[in-house]
Amino acid sequence: MNGISPGVNEKEWTDDVTMSRRIVLASRPAGAPRPSDFRVEEVPVPRPQEGELLLRTIYLSLDPYVRGRLGYAHTYRSASPLLPLDEVLPGGTVCEVVDSGSPEFTEGDIVLADLGWQSAGVRSAATVRRLDPDVSPVSTALGVLGMPGFTAYVGLNLVGRPNPGETVVVAAATGPVGSMVGQLALLSGCRAVGIAGGPDKVAWLRDNGFAAALDHRSPAFADELAAAVPDGVDIYFENVGGRVLDAVLPHLNAGARVPVCGLVSEYNGTRPAAGPDRLPGMMSLILSRAITVQGFTFGPYTASHQQQFLDETAPAVREGRLRYREDIVDGLEAAPTAFIGLLGGANFGKQLVQVGPDPTR
């Protein structure tokens, strides 16, 4: 029995979930991660005990914040501890219940869990949430209706506080956070300006109602941005930092709000790019134009606003009023390469890994 501890159920143990394939941190990346910073392992899975579930991973979410947990990166350092070497990479997952030690769940249930980069594992039933495939495709629980979508919702609505007619600028605008920010801004009666990398992404923004769509890789990007915001910028939803921030700053209006959600252009840096050179200019702008710059993470809003978010956005997603893209790669072993690509913009939409078959599709 592979040294697996006895579980609560006496039923036959299936071969495919007695072992889990998992990806662990092999070494700390300095700069951009490399495939050799990750290692694939196979380990036995314990049987679920009372109150626990044995889960099989269907979809794994790859997220930029994970870079901060790998080391030699300056962002998110205070919010999340460094991941120890040889530990499984963290990540949200959509899973199928394979064996249940909880009366609340039965085999075949689909749940949202935090299994990380592995094909199977055991979690307390209290830490998972049941998903209804009839409400929306289960993969959306990791993107448009999951943590990234919720982040966009609280960041725009509670931190940005949009008013009809205002101009909202967002970069990484085809990703799960940025695309939701732009579309929620449009639904609030704002003028949304999206920034993305490459012509296909820019075309997607134009097709989805953004008033202007810009490629941050264009040599004339700063001039193109100036032309796209003739009335200035009322909300700059900060996802990326770097060159985009530099280009947006001079256009911030009096009373502008800047929800600071992420700085992905700097995640592979070993020291802050937004150093002392930028700070005095920014501070003087913040003072003279009464600009509100507020960092936030989604976590503290979960208890108070997650249900409201789902009630409002799930029907809009179902009816096509909120659109989303997913970029799904096949097989757990593809995760490191897809994650490395995500940090540089190789993804087009929410980056997912299909780890196992999806019985709902």
Ligand SMILES: NC(=O)c1ccc[n+]([C@@H]2O[C@H](COP(=O)([O-])OP(=O)(O)OC[C@H]3O[C@@H](n4cnc5c(N)ncnc54)[C@H](OP(=O)(O)O)[C@@H]3O)[C@@H](O)[C@H]2O)c1
């Ligand atoms: N505060 C929170 O609680 C919270 C929660 C979730 C996510 N976040 C943050 O939100 C941001 C977006 O996350 P996401 O999951 O939606 O990621 P995502 O958009 O799927 O992926 C990151 C994107 O960043 C863009 N990018 C990379 N390097 C860039 C650069 N040098 N300049 C401009 N853009 C660059 C790329 O898009 P292009 O090809 O279009 O450039 C890339 O696709 C990230 O900063 C993330 O850390 C924060």
